[in-house]
Amino acid sequence: MKYDTVFWDWNGTIIDDVDLCMECVNSLLIEQGLNTFKTRAEYHSVFRFPIIDYYIKAGFDFDKEPFESLAAKYIERYESNCRKCVVFPDVYAFIRRLKKEGVSQIILSASERNGLVDWINRSGIGDCFDGVIGNDNIYAEGKEQAAKDWMTKHGNITGKAVMIGDTPHDVEVAKSIGADPVVIARGHASKAALTQTGAPVFDNADELAAFLGLRK
Numbered sequence: 001m002k003y004d005t006v007f008w009d010w011n012g013t014i015i016d017d018v019d020l021c022m023e024c025v026n027s028l029l030i031e032q033g034l035n036t037f038k039t040r041a042e043y044h045s046v047f048r049f050p051i052i053d054y055y056i057k058a059g060f061d062f063d064k065e066p067f068e069s070l071a072a073k074y075i076e077r078y079e080s081n082c083r084k085c086v087v088f089p090d091v092y093a094f095i096r097r098l099k100k101e102g103v104s105q106i107i108l109s110a111s112e113r114n115g116l117v118d119w120i121n122r123s124g125i126g127d128c129f130d131g132v133i134g135n136d137n138i139y140a141e142g143k144e145q146a147a148k149d150w151m152t153k154h155g156n157i158t159g160k161a162v163m164i165g166d167t168p169h170d171v172e173v174a175k176s177i178g179a180d181p182v183v184i185a186r187g188h189a190s191k192a193a194l195t196q197t198g199a200p201v202f203d204n205a206d207e208l209a210a211f212l213g214l215r216k
Helices: 018-031 040-046 051-058 067-084 089-101 113-122 144-154 168-176 191-195 205-212
Strands: 005-008 104-112 131-135 161-165 180-184
Touching (some): 018 040, 067 113, 089 205, 104 113, 113 131, 131 144, 144 168, 168 191, 180 205
Parallel strands (some): 005 104, 005 161, 161 180
């Protein structure tokens, strides 16, 4: 294994939640009389961080309804159904293998931390992580500052680190914290957009495991 520490994104990387996210945002778009996302390609073309920019790109009118209200509605609908979303089976196996190898694993997410910790613990892999980095609100501004705050408290990365994500934002965050970025192209961004970041792109966790030199 090439790395001592693995940072994991959660949504779209560990948890298969893209369809649910599309359903939740589409329900809000319908309420404002806006066009909905019909395909993942349409969704991928608009989704971005910070989430407020994604809402703007999707066409929401904040004069009609403020972002904070829309975000609260979205989270309520997402939280009502998200426990039905499952961990990608190959990622589950990969995380367990990393645990067996003694690799330190940390969740780094834009999600609100308390709810995220509860979900991780319910997912059957909570024992695999040495830390969970998240935000203190529901607005998903991004991950970079949360990661830097965590490192201020716990110390900088020791050894060689990699961050596994599914969006260009994950690549940016990885570089900002001194970790090598890698991405799996089946989450919240298109493979074409991920390829443009210059980070290694994989279709699944098995390909990634081989790249990282993880023993079977």
